[in-house]
Amino acid sequence: MATPIDPSSTAFLMAESRKAPMHVGGLQLFEPPEGAGPDYVGELYRQMHTVEEFEPIFLKHPHRSVGTAGQYVWVEDEQFDLDHHLRHSALPQPGRIRELLDLCSRLHGTRLAVERPLWEAHVIEGLADGRAALYTKLHHALTDGVSAMRLLQSVLSSDPDERDMLAPWALRKRRSKAVESANLAEVPIKALRTALGLSADAAGMPKALVTTLSRGLRNESATLALYAPKTILNQDITASRRFAAQDWPTERLRGVGKATGATINDVLLAMCGGALRRYLLELDALPDTSLVAMCPVGLNAKQAGSASTSGGNAVGSVMVRLGTDEADPGARLRTIHTSMREGKAALGTMTQNQILAMTAIGMAPAMLTPLLRLQGMVRPPFNVIISNVPGPRVPQYFNGARLAGMYPLSIPMPGMALNITTTSYAGMMGFGLTGCRRTLPHLQRLLIHLEDELAALELAAGVN
Incomplete structure (x- = not known):
């Protein structure tokens, strides 16, 4: 079912150009839990890939046509492909933070495809110190930077022993209280x-x-x-x-x-x-x-x-x-x-x-x-x-992995x-x-x- 897109989100869709992609992003660094094996990052990717039901926000994309009188509406992607949105990447040697930031720079400069849901997540391995990285980007028409951060934080826990935690895009029975935008x-x-x-x-x-x-x-x-x-x-x-x-x-x-x-x-x-x-x-x-x-x-x-x-x-x-x-x-x-x-x-x-x-x-x-x-x-x-x-005042964890740092990417x-x-x-x-x-x-x-x-x-x- 098509849902009208509000004027604010429509403005971001119309303002977007090759030189000005309208998405916000985030980079998170995780320290693997004690006892994690050499394939930890691969296991993390596969765990995030094992999702059967998705939050609606991750399934919709903008659409306009003669049938919508030229107005933008949200429609569900009938050909949704998680492999397009969730990707597994590796850094070149020597795997410094410099290589990680270079990769994030390239990913952040690429526009999201409007014919698909407007988000991507990249699970990144290859850091020399053994940490895992997660780069995510969401279109500003879908959510603002503050709400995007809150969304990602909602899947974290202050308990290092908690397991079976869901990926951010997985459907949850308990919905967190909406956070008002400050963008x-x-x-x-x-x-x-x-x-x-x-x-x-x-x-x-x-x-x-x-x-x-x-x-x-x-x-x-x-x-x-x-x-x-x-x-x-x-x-x-x-x-x-x-x-x-x-x-x-x-x-x-x-x-x-x-x-x-x-x-x-x-x-x-x-x-x-x-x-x-x-x-x-x-x-x-x-x-x-x-x-x-x-x-x-x-x-x-x-x-x-x-x-x-x-x-x-x-x-x-x-x-x-x-x-x-x-x-x-x-x-x-x-x-x-x-x-x-x-x-x-x-x-x-x-x-x-x-x-x-x-x-x-x-x-x-x-x-x-x-x-x-x-x-x-x-x-x-x-x-x-x-x-x-x-952001959070106390250390956060995702299935035992400690969040070691979080850094926002915004819109020039x-x-x-x-x-x-x-x-x-x-x-x-x-x-x-x-x-x-x-x-x-x-x-x-x-x-x-x-x-x-x-x-x-x-x-x-x-x-x-």
Whole structure:
């Protein structure tokens, strides 16, 4: 039976192109359980392949025709072939993390076939240290990055002795509670849809719009940036991808935050800002004014229809000045802390509908610029997207195999060649950097710069 596809998912299907595949991904590393044999990864693949009933989300694909009046609908794949979606891969020697990230880069740059269900999973062996890897990708029309992570986490357990655990795509009798998306790419579509029925909020919209534009002109806006400089990050992109990943102890970030009065997220952004400054300096491409990052934030409802800044169920974006024009790491962290605090405070004065509408206004230039092919010719609305997704706080296992690390892969877009997404897991903060390989040379050097910047922040904060 055909099911209509919502406007947000349709937008991702229509926006997709060869140079901009619209899927999110994830890389998980597993340590084999004690006593595992040399064919452990092969056994893991065969176990994941032994599925008789599937969750519906893994069986449907988009379709449109004259019979659907040209509209996209979900239909079940009558020729579903698990071998197409679940694959067993091996790394070339010497089986370093470098070879693993190269493979993930190639896999992530390939579009999913719309005539099939929009997902793939690759069980990967050949790591020299004996670990197994799992790379997965799901189309953004099917699910957002946050929900995809929750879906994969739902098959894990904190019990290392639990066995007979099902693959993520296997049908479950007990369905986990749905997790609300916090992905900002959906916000403009939601805003346009919600704006049709603003009801009581309509009276406050003109004032909110005037306030947003006024703050934007003064370079103070929470949702609208008019001062982002032109950089090499904001050119047209190709289909080639480079994925770089590494994690750091969350306690190191927390230590800097405690010593300076900043949040862990502030410190994370300061690491990114400092790393981008170092990277652009190496390329002699650092602009005189600060780079601007678009950061998704969660907002809890204070009361029906309004929002606060303590984190939760409304979603907005804050345009954060990364302080890349400042050489001092401490000053950069203070700039970011102030920018984020003021941005959240501004959003806290708006209702949810106003937040969505204002965010849509802020996102509109990012959507129109590639459509009009103006990348590199006009100032971008922001320079980079930086997201932070919380993950499990305690170690997780899959049939006795310990999850040793998890790293998100996201979506570079025309005019936005780099996406940085992080996730916390069991005391570590995993960074996933997804960029256009041809637009941004030596992207993996950002990992070195992230470590150098964290060390510089610790020194500036007086943390041993």
